[in-house]
Amino acid sequence: MNTNKLTTKSLTLAIIAAAAFSANAHADSNSANLSVSATVINNCIVTTADLEFGGYDPVNTNSAMELTGTGLVTVTCTVNAQAELAIGLGRNDEGSNPDSPMRRMNDDNGNYINYAVYSDPNHSRIWGGGEQTCVIDAGSGAPREHYVYGIIPGGQNVPAGNYSDMLLATVMF
Numbered sequence: 761m762n763t764n765k766l767t768t769k770s771l772t773l774a775i776i777a778a779a780a781f782s783a784n785a786h787a788d789s790n791s792a793n794l795s796v797s798a799t800v801i802n803n804c805i806v807t808t809a810d811l812e813f814g815g816y817d818p819v820n821t822n823s824a825m826e827l828t829g830t831g832l833v834t835v836t837c838t839v840n841a842q843a844e845l846a847i848g849l850g851r852n853d854e855g856s857n858p859d860s861p862m863r864r865m866n867d868d869n870g871n872y873i874n875y876a877v878y879s880d881p882n883h884s885r886i887w888g889g890g891e892q893t894c895v896i897d898a899g900s901g902a903p904r905e906h907y908v909y910g911i912i913p914g915g916q917n918v919p920a921g922n923y924s925d926m927l928l929a930t931v932m933f
Contacts, residue, residue: 804837831908837899846889848928858890865923878909
């Protein structure tokens, strides 16, 4: 007999035996379910873009006319997260309350200029930190922009200088 034929027959028999043994090794099985879970939490983040008024001219242009500016508060909340967006009273507040804030900018020399912020372009809804003046945001999972409409009333006789304030935007959810 030829050695090559013997080797081929031996190899073929070995493969058949291995296949038969393998089929018998997995004749029975058992199963169990593996639970998978996650908890989605309510979350919100808030970012801002500054409210800048530019130049206030108390002698001519703004002696009787207000100066307006626009800032931006962007809120991103979990889908269906109910959130309230508050704007703080500022660093120069003198005893006003969150529902009727009296905001002032300071020049760091003891001089102040009054201003207000609103949540609507018609300046009819003051934006504060109280229940009556917060802005409601129903979360969508995507960033939502809320414009901050500012007004410096005309007729404020103040010295020249750089006036500023810092407002804290807070999202409560």
